[in-house]
Amino acid sequence: MSELKMKFQENPRYLYYGILLAYLVSLLTIFTLRVTAGSGEVNVETNEIGQYVGVGRHDLAVSDLIYNPDTGIVEVDVYIKKEPGAIEDLPAYEFAGLVFTDTSTYLPQEVIQVSENYYVVFFGEVPKDFQALSLTVAEMKDEASSSNATKLRYLQEDFKVDPTYEITEDTVHYEEKAIAFEILETENQIEANREERSVLKEKISDYEEKIKENEAEKKYLLSEEQATIDNTNEKLMNEIVKMEQDIADLGKQNNLLKEKITLAEQKKAALKKTD
Numbered sequence: 001m002s003e004l005k006m007k008f009q010e011n012p013r014y015l016y017y018g019i020l021l022a023y024l025v026s027l028l029t030i031f032t033l034r035v036t037a038g039s040g041e042v043n044v045e046t047n048e049i050g051q052y053v054g055v056g057r058h059d060l061a062v063s064d065l066i067y068n069p070d071t072g073i074v075e076v077d078v079y080i081k082k083e084p085g086a087i088e089d090l091p092a093y094e095f096a097g098l099v100f101t102d103t104s105t106y107l108p109q110e111v112i113q114v115s116e117n118y119y120v121v122f123f124g125e126v127p128k129d130f131q132a133l134s135l136t137v138a139e140m141k142d143e144a145s146s147s148n149a150t151k152l153r154y155l156q157e158d159f160k161v162d163p164t165y166e167i168t169e170d171t172v173h174y175e176e177k178a179i180a181f182e183i184l185e186t187e188n189q190i191e192a193n194r195e196e197r198s199v200l201k202e203k204i205s206d207y208e209e210k211i212k213e214n215e216a217e218k219k220y221l222l223s224e225e226q227a228t229i230d231n232t233n234e235k236l237m238n239e240i241v242k243m244e245q246d247i248a249d250l251g252k253q254n255n256l257l258k259e260k261i262t263l264a265e266q267k268k269a270a271l272k273k274t275d
Contacts, residue, residue: 046132047152052081056139056148058090063181067159072126073167074107074159076135077174079181080117090116092140097123099130112171118178122167130156172271179268183261190257193250200243200250207236 052059064077074097080090097107107123114120126133133156138149168174214229221229 045153046155046158049154049158053150053152055093055137055150056091058082060093060137060150062135062152062154064177065154065159066165067126067156067161068163068165069128069161070163071166072124072128073165074123074126074133075165075167076121076123076133077177077181078119078121078137079178079185080119081185082117093119094138094140095119095121096136096138097121098134098136099126100132100134101127101130103134110167112174114171114174114178118174118181120174120177132156172274176268176271179264179271183264183268186257186261186264190254193254193257197247197250200247204240204243207240211236 047053047062049065050061050063052061059081061079061081062076063079064075066075067073076095076097078093078095080093082090092113095109095111097109098105099107107125109124110122112120112122121135123133133154135152135154136149137152141148211233214233218226218229
């Protein structure tokens with residue numbers, strides 16, 4: 001871990017980190033921990049891998065957690081969601097890590113920004129008996145602005161334990177991980193769109209059936225009541241037109257997402273050739 005620590009000590013931005021982390025320490029008052037006597041179990045509200053949380057104007061999720069108990073190194077992969085078609089660049093982010101066995105000392109860290117929206121954060125000196133890790137993420141802002149910070153918490157059991165794990169200097173490895181997660185997220189979005197299309201189609205069918213029932217009932221109603229039925233049916237038909245447009249838009253979006261996956265797979269294949 002000495003090389004990792006040296007990198008942190010040589011980083012001239014540590015003065016800024018100190019200011020930022022002092023602010024983050026104040027947020028730890030909401031970080032509650034209860035250890036069950038005799039069992040060593042920790043009860044704390046935690047996040048799940050892949051679960052999105054808001055940080056400032058954007059959402060992020062931790063996509064991977066790896067822990068080497070022999071070296072005390074932890075890898076945390078962070079994915080920032082960027083809306084399709086967004087023109088504005090994402091802000092840069094700062095990270096800080098604490099373990100529950102010591103909530104007053106921040107872990108030494110190193111950060112690799114793989115792409116605009118994918119970071120790999122390494123923490124060192126993580127003890128074997130740590131029960132949970134708190135990851136604080138904040139948007140980088142100028143000194144005159146306050147930081148938007150969010151904490152995520154993970155139990156040791158959430159980590160992949162790998163005694164052979166090492167930090168690699170080969171950034172292609174992390175680029176491939178970033179692309180793989182992007183593909184997975186895109187596939188999930190396609191599936192969500194498919195499900196939404198199915199719901200809309202079923203709703204259209206229900207509306208059409210209701211319109212038929214109303215039309216069949218009209219002949220037994222007074223003229224004023226028929227006018228009310230006509231008004232109701234017109235509203236239902238307008239809703240059908242809107243839902244049909246939504247279905248078409250979701251279909252177009254899925255076609256673009258499929259194209260996005262194809263391009264991502266091509267990029268991943270190109271990276272493999274450079275290995």
